[in-house]
Amino acid sequence: MAQAKKVTFWVLAVFVGYTIIHSPARAAELVQIGFEGISDAAKSIGEFMTQLIN
Template sequence: MVQTKKVVLWVLVIFVAYTIIHSPARSAELVQIGFEGISDAAQSVGTFMTQLIN
């Protein structure tokens, strides 16, 4: 089980490295989309908490 997790982790790391090297513009775009999603989620939680107080 532990060996399988190591193999999957290494495959994932190699895939991410290959993607960054092969297409850095697309990788940057995906990271930006991810951060925008996290930002939107945090903003929504903040709005929800504000509504609970009011």
């Protein structure tokens, strides 16, 4: 099981490195989309918690 995790990690790392080198603009766009999603989720959780208090 630990060996599978190592292999998966290295395959993912190589893929990310290749994507960044091959298409840096697209990689930056994907990172931006990811951070926007995290930000939207945090805002939604904050609004939910605020509604629970009120």
